[in-house]
Amino acid sequence: MNNTTTSNPKKLCLSVVKDEVVVVGGGGGGEWESLNPEILALIFTRLSAEERVGVLPVVCKSFAACVHGPYCWAEIDIDQWCRKMDRTGFQVDSAVRKLVRRTRGTVRRLSAFKVGDPGFAYVANCGRFLRVLQIPMSDVTDKMVERHAISFENIAVLDISYCLKITCKGLESFGKNCKTLVHLRRNMPLPEVLPSYNVNGTGIKPDDNEAMIIADTMPGLQHLELCYGRFGDVGLEAVLAKCTALTHLDIRGCWSVKLDGDLEDRCYQLQEFKSPWHDEFDNEASSGSDSDGANADVESSSDED
Incomplete structure (x- = not known):
């Protein structure tokens, strides 16, 4: 794409192939200078944030104006950029501020x-x-959340997985203020990083506090992911009893959960349930040659509203 930056802007052509945008030099691309920024944004948003910021502004003035305006940034996804080269918190915060500023208050994701x-x-x-906030493995603190x-208050999807500085206090603040929340991801690190945690679920008392807070403050949840949570049957019972709209529940790795009584039956009545012992690889092996079904099951674990 960098080779096209010296081309005549009025002779550029944007080609969309399998949801990927390719900038092609020459060949009568059209009068880009006269195109409405909203029209350009429909194409540019198919590019990664890194390409939008680093490539498009040097192509022509109309591209630069569009990228520096709000139309390209209603949805900001820089997750992969943040993970590249292990970006520092300062670099991430600077990028977030820069891109959110461009939206002029219209960012939705x-x-x-x-x-x-x-x-x-x-x-x-x-x-x-904002409707979707996904900030896994962030250093946001309870104090800032409170x-x-x-x-x-308008978010529907919240991902605070691996945010170890957010505890019950921060979770409760989200629950009390985000009344439209329907999808929560609160997955935690694997138990190996927690020396006191026994993978057999013995020798440690379950901590139901977070599950109880979710049940009490987020009754409208439909999708809930709590992988490697430390709650037990008491917390699970509260979630099932109070989150009556729940359709998808993922509690893989929650080994303090025993599914005693009727809990197992109630969980499997949900549209999708992944138990503490759920194994994607076992499902794929048991499906034989039906790989499409296995792939669909894996993809369903990452669906968003």
Whole structure:
């Protein structure tokens, strides 16, 4: 794509192949200077955020104006960029602030990795229309969540997986303020990183606090992922009893859960349930040659509203 930057902007052609945009030099691409920024944005949003920022602005003035405006950034997904070269929290927060500023308050989705308190606070102040907030493995603290959770009252999808500085306090603040929440991801690290955790579920008392808070403050949840949570049957019972809209539940690795009584039957009545002992590889092997079914099951675990 970099080879096209010296081409005549009025002779550029954008080709969309299998959801990928290719910039081709020459060949009568059209009068780009006269195209509406909203039309250009429909094409540019198929590119990664890194390509939009690093390539398009040097192609021509109309491209630069579009990329620096709000139309290209209603949905900001820089998760992969954040993971490249192990970006620092400062770099991530700077990128988040820069891109959210371009939206002029219209951002609807943010997906980033390793967001810190400064980046989170900036999004809270500028993202009143935010519907999807995905910030796994971020360093956001309870204090910052308690201060700004009211600003996220419109979010429907929240991913705070591996956010170890967010505890029950932060989770409760999200629940009390985000009344439209329907999809929560709160997956935690594998038990090997927690020395006190026994993979057999013995020798440790279950901690049902987070599950109880979810049940009490997020009754409208439809999708819930709590992989490697430390809750037991008490917390699971509360979630099933109070989250009556629940259709998808993933509790893989929650080895303190025993599914005693009627819990197992109630879980399997859900549209999709992944138990503490669920194994994707076992499912794929048992499906024989029916690979399509196995792939569909794997993909369903990452579906979003």
